[in-house]
Amino acid sequence: MDWGALHTILGGVNKHSTSIGKIWLTVLFIFRIMILVVAAERVWGDEQDDFICNTLQPGCKNVCYDHFFPISHIRLWALQLIFVSTPALLVAMHVAYRRHEKKRQFRKGDEKCEFKDIEEIRRQRFRIEGTLWWTYTSSIFFRLVFEAVFMYAFYFMYDGFQMPRLMKCNAWPCPNTVDCFVSRPTEKTVFTIFMIAVSSICILLNVAELCYLLTKFFLRKSRKAGNSKHHPNHENKEETKQNEMNELISDSCQNTVIGFTS
């Protein structure tokens, strides 16, 4: 179970996302997860081994490292990426539930069901409206919250995003204040800034997607209200007629089947 498996799981969600959502997913996988795996992990690979303190006192290095790096950047990013990608699973679960309902309808032999076969149901792309809209919007909201929380945790723990070359440590058992040297500080700073920048882009994309969804929702609502105000008799007459027909057909369907069974 690794990043590849997460990619497989989330790739399915891609189909039911908005265009901004698809861009976000691509940015996440290529510019964050892939960079983490192929580059950043190597840079931080020797972080403790090459953390050198100017003392021979056993244990001083361990304690100083632990004091300055309560949790490594790499692990924080890994947790951030897992948490940020997980809300998309809410959407995947909702879509799977809807698909399951449609399949059930289809199996019952409902005339209302417009699909020719199960494969078509599986391939169908659901529009983001109704309850799915709420699920989708909540998932984006949670993504935003997680991104912000992790950015703040980062800033709080590491006092800004720069990796210093030298740290002065006087935790016990270090005899005095000792100088400790971090390995590859510049490379780490470069990658930290890169990951922060991409994280900000993802936050922007999420905000844009949220605005887009809200705008679409209000436009749709105003259009419906406008239609019912200006055309009270028309009133999506065709749609109401279709709905009535559908209800009649489904009622007669049920009665026929009950007739058969009794």
Next chain:
Amino acid sequence: MNWAGLYTVLSGVNRHSTAIGRIWLSVIFIFRIMVLVVAAESVWGDEKSAFTCNTQQPGCNSVCYDHFFPISHIRLWALQLILVTTPALLVAMHVAYQQHQEKKLLVLTGHADPKHMEEVKKHKMRIAGSLWWTYVFSVVFRLLFEAVFMYIFYMLYPGYQMVRLVKCEAYPCPNTVDCFISRPTEKTIFTVFMLVTSSVCIVLNMAELVYLVVRACVRRSQHNSNPSSGKSSFYGHKLSSEYKQNEINQLLTEQDSSLKDMLRRNPGLQEKGDRCSAC
């Protein structure tokens, strides 16, 4: 065989689980196994090499490490995850057995064409009858394993915090020596994280158990209040069709075995039966 293999095996079970069961499976794979693989394993990677004791005495380091870490957190979690996910295989085996019975019935009734066989393999089994008991037992075992491992964890590493310094005086260490653990804070963070997800999984399992029991009680009370299924509603018919199928299966197998028993005991019975049918 690695975590990906386990994922393949268990995602088949997913189809026959309840909704809570699916959520549980997602939490296990994403928040526990994945975090273990991508993050926790690298935190504990240098646990022995960076375990430093304030002594030059050869062997003291190894002995003290062994004394304080009888089994590493990572290995305990791996064992816990394997044992906790395995009861789901009971359900998978039972489902496979039921599907096999259905296929046998199809063959007996002469519907053994590939289309029907595929249909048997694809349709979702309802959690009723003996499958309900298997499912409930699997959830109970999951709960049990989770609780046992949480307790073992607590016993081996009291309070779930990783200390920076441990004092060791096992032979061959000359005196009480200070030994320093690598990355104690990061380890504490991950220990607490894994503990929290473990508790979430325990809560999900309990919720699933309650849901299954309540559903069974409701179904039983419905069945008691409508004993005659002759004039059953459309939905009642649909719901009980699988029950009927299961009963047919049982009757067929019983008939099979009882016929065999009878013939074994009374070899002359078959001829009698033939003679009688002629009357």
